[in-house]
Amino acid sequence: MKDSRGCRERDITFLKAQAKLVRVEILKMLAVAGSGHTGGSLSAADIVTALYFSKMRHRPDNPSWRERDRFILSKGHAAPLLYAVLAMTGYFDISMLKTLRKLGSPLQGHPCSRALPGVEISTGSLGQGLSVSNGIAIGLKMDNLSSRVYCLLGDGEIQEGQVWEAAMTAAHYRLDNLCAIVDLNGLQIDGPVSKVKAIEPVASKWSAFGWNVIEIDGHNWEEILNAFDEAETVKGKPSVVLARTIKGKGVSFFEGKVEYHGVAPTQEELERALKELEVNG
Amino acid sequence: MDKRLHSTEQKTGVKEEAIATRDAYGEALLELGKERKDVVVLDADLSGSTKTGKFAKAFPDRFFNIGIAEQDMVGTAAGLALSGKLPFASTFAVFETGRAWEQIRQAVCYSNLNVKLVATHGGISVGEDGASHQATEDVTLMRVLPNMTVIVPSDGYETRQVINAIADYYGPVYVRLGRAKVPAVMPDDYEFTIGKAYTFYMGRDANIVAMGIMVSIALEAAKILKQEGIDTGVVNMSTVKPLDTETLLNTAKACRLIVTAEEHSIIGGLGSAVSEFLSENHPTYLYRIGIKDAFGCSGTPEELLKLYGLTADDIVRTIKEALGR
The missing domain is CATH 3.40.50.920 (Rossmann fold)
Structure with a gap:
């Protein structure tokens, strides 16, 4: 899956269609599972679709390909999103998605690297993915590999102190092969991030920590693709893409609703949601 | 005390001098670094005390000081292991196993990564620094984790062998070392x-x-x-x-x-x-x-x-x- 900058318009049309299907798969698997994280999977769906279907070099038939770009889902609760893109790009059969959260399934409630090829490292406990990404990025540089590392964090997640320890480390070691993405959907379990514990000003925080900061609308395809391209050209420091998103994006009655952080759609909600995606897609 | 230990109860004689196990670690790590290019070492601002400083001096490109950030150190070590490196991450036992316990659980043990956690300053023989720096719960904390191997060497000679043995073994390992000199006991x-x-x-x-x-x-x-x-x-x-x-x-x-x-x-x-x-x-x-x-x-x-x-x-x-x- 390579970057096709020359035909961006066609690329975006393709990505839009894929993102819609990704959302459909997310909703379907969550409805079957009866539990899981809907809001944060939908908010980051466009970004992760752009990575797996366009930006990243990876080989679904060879998940441990040495020269692949790495994706670390630090916000591990968005597992349904990761599973959807992995299945749709061919890491495993799409029918496996209906086993999400079931006994014996490789699709654990939060990603488990030992259970599912394509998952780089087990996540779910927040705040840890960026440190791991740093380690991978350092290792890639030592081996003179040009692979890049993408790490997706939640906005509530950056309340974890370890994120800022890792932010310092990445800047100190000049990890320009690393690109963090913060999914700024504005909501966490207990309510708006600004009410639970304010994280703003986010951009100046990362900037102060020595990062190249790229602010985008996380649902604008042009901006998403440009951000990843820009990050790749910045040398000597890591880049962070601060993506303003809408929690539950794509399904009107989930959008901006804190209640759908950790709740799966009912069968009735699923049917309504699928209809909506069909109409709006 | 040394001499009396070299008693008839031992199968063979002991030739080694008393040495702190952390010092033996520093030497063993340096030797291992010469033999294996995949060995990388991380520390959290205590490389002088943990003795990883010797490795750092010899192989600056394979040594990563993560600063006073143990959780980040463990996560970074996990990432290096994912890149095919053989990371040794060291700090004091209290901070390594206590401060970063959940990082060890999730990023290292749950993913079963090849990370070697070698901590020094185990136990009360740390001495004057007091309780904040004396790990008295670390073995408990590490033993409870699935996939984890826990080793506590008795002297310098055994420590050197332990470091070589765990380098050849795949999986998470915790090694507890001490600050004070200990008599050589192993034949x-x-x-x-x-x-x-x-x-x-x-x-x-x-x-x-x-x-x-x-x-x-x-x-x-x-x-x-x-x-x-x-x-x-x-x-x-x-x-x-x-x-x-x-x-x-x-x-x-x-x-x-x-x-x-x-x-x-x-x-x-x-x-x-x-x-x-x-x-x-x-x-x-x-x-x-x-x-x-x-x-x-x-x-x-x-x-x-x-x-x-x-x-x-x-x-x-x-x-x-x-x-x-």
Whole structure:
């Protein structure tokens, strides 16, 4: 899956269609599972679709390909999103998605690297993915590999102190092969991030920590693709893409609703949601 | 104390000088770094004390100081392991196992990554720095984690062998080392194997199952007891997990009393591991020598070992009382 900058318009049309299907798969698997994280999977769906279907070099038939770009889902609760893109790009059969959260399934409630090829490292406990990404990025540089590392964090997640320890480390070691993405959907379990514990000003925080900061609308395809391209050209420091998103994006009655952080759609909600995606897609 | 340990109870002589296990680690790591290019070392601003500084000086491109950020250090080590490196991450045992416990659980053990956590300053023999820097719960914290191997070497010679052995083994390992010098106790023909205990001598009355610095103290106690007619053996259970249950079972069957000895809380450490196994498989009269649900404090290592009941005399008294002698 390579970057096709020359035909961006066609690329975006393709990505839009894929993102819609990704959302459909997310909703379907969550409805079957009866539990899981809907809001944060939908908010980051466009970004992760752009990575797996366009930006990243990876080989679904060879998940441990040495020269692949790495994706670390630090916000591990968005597992349904990761599973959807992995299945749709061919890491495993799409029918496996209906086993999400079931006994014996490789699709654990939060990603488990030992259970599912394509998952780089087990996540779910927040705040840890960026440190791991740093380690991978350092290792890639030592081996003179040009692979890049993408790490997706939640906005509530950056309340974890370890994120800022890792932010310092990445800047100190000049990890320009690393690109963090913060999914700024504005909501966490207990309510708006600004009410639970304010994280703003986010951009100046990362900037102060020595990062190249790229602010985008996380649902604008042009901006998403440009951000990843820009990050790749910045040398000597890591880049962070601060993506303003809408929690539950794509399904009107989930959008901006804190209640759908950790709740799966009912069968009735699923049917309504699928209809909506069909109409709006 | 050195000379008395080189007793007839040992199978062969010991030629080594007393050395802190952390110093042996520093040397072993340097040698390993020369042999293997995949070895990388991380520290959290304590490389002078943990002795990873030697490696850092020789191989600056393979040494990563993560600063005072233990959680980040463990996560970074996990990432390096994912890149095919062999990371050794070191700091003081309190911070490594306590501060970063959940990072070890999630990023290292759950993903079963090849990360070696080698911590120094285990136990109260840290001395003057006091309780904040004396790890007395670290073995408990590491032993409870699935996929984790836990090793507590008894002297410098064993430490060097442990470092080489874990480099050849795939999986998460925790090694607990000490700050203070310890007498050499292991015979020169000793070969460390993960999961294999070493029996110095099998006693008919009592056997002391010890780890770390308590091995030399147990040997001292056994010598005193033997002089008093109490046949006491010593087992170096340097691998606390997986426990050498075969040796343990044979040892328990051979005698009337088992005493465990650890410079660590008696809750969850070696004493617990031995008790858990024997209770289910061969109920044995047993006492645990160790720190009895307490924090350490400032003092010299010798003063502290005495204060917390970890001397040879304490072991002797415990065994005599237990046997009614």
